[in-house]
Amino acid sequence: MTAGHETFDLGDVTLQSGDVLRDAKLAYKTYGTLNDARDNVVVMPTYYTGTHESNACYFGPGRAIDPARHFIVGVNLFGNAVSASPSNHGAPQDGPRFPNTTFHDNVACQHRLVTEHLGVERIALVTGWSMAACQSFQWAAQFPDMVDAILPFCGSARTSPHNVVFLEGVKAALCADGDWNGGDYLAHPVRGLKAFGRVYAGWAFSQAWYREGSFSELGYETYEDLLVDWEADHVENWAPNNLLHKIWTWQQGDISNNERYGGDFKAALGAIKARAIVMPASTDLYFPPEDNAIEVAQMPNAQLRVFDTTWGHCVASGNSVPAFHAFFDQAVRDLLEG
Secondary structure, X not given: OOOOOEEEEEEEEEOOOOOEEEEEEEEEEEEOXXXXXXXXXXEXXXXXXXXXXXHHHHOOOOOOOOOOOOEEEEEOOOOOOOOOOOOOOOOOOOHHHOOOOOHHHHHHHHHHHHHHHOOOOOEOEEEEEOHHHHHHHHHHHHOOOOEOEEEEEOOOOEOOHHHHHHHHHHHHHHHOOOOOHHHOXXXXXXXXXXXXXXXXXXXXXXXXXXXXXXXXHHOOOOHHHHHHHHHHHHHHHOOHHHHHHHHHHHHOOEOOOOOOOOOOHHHHHHOOOOEEEEEOEOOOOOXXXXXXXXXXXXXXXXXEOOEOOOOHXXXXXXXXXXXXHHHHHHHHHHHHOO
16 A cells, blocks of 8 residues: 555554553554754644555645655554554454554554654654544643644544544444454455445535536546445445544543542643644534634633635645645744744
8 A cells, every 4th residue: 555664663552441452463664854953843743544655735846734844654544554553463363353543552652663763752742633633632731741733633632523424434344244244254344344334424515515516627527436436436446444443542532530530531732741733624524623722722822713715624635725735834933933
């Protein structure tokens, strides 16, 4: 799926659940050079179906995040087929037997990568889209003395009940396939994956986006063309147990669900010292601005900037909406330079 990355061997990792992930591996790629002051580090986790490669649309020459000025660490989420995942892990933790991992588990291992392996003691910025935004919040709450700024976009510090229910819908579509067999599928669950893609497409963009026929901007003549393409993408490119593993991670998202905060969400938000610009999309159906507004009100040094769009959650996917990237770059500059 990807090439050119490096792997950090974590050994056996005890997870929040008490389960042990054996021979855990974290895949990552760095861009740019660590400066003499060691204060130019930007950490970019990955999103639900993303890898470090798909994060490349958020930085580059002349951008607010630029490898000529920053040391960028792209680090892959457990379950994304590049880091340790159900699809690439050996028995007895292969497939559906791969232990569940939380955002807290992911960030704890990412912290080991940047400190033990890369020799980084301070992080200038953690940023990312969707599940990577959730990890940005997680970094700031889990290591508040290490992170200077965060810029989470289209994500949240705690997964809302409505978001959990949306994810139950796509999960149920996949698991209803007669070949599913609890993840030890009897044949590749093509029907379930197609259903997963169709259900997901209804949530990824807004009602107005479909009403206005904006799918034509992605090269589709009809919304049915989009649905068929999404079916094929899920069948051809995504390992079913990986999809379910990351859904579980996403559903458990909560920066206060750990020994440090004991479930006190307000305390966890209040402990974030990092400068923060939180950037939802106005029509995101599962990370709505209202949820972020509640979070920002409890953070001591945070600002809410809503990007007005009909593109819903997928406004930040690739380079589909150039105006979003200009909005994002300005926010990065305000955090790092202003």
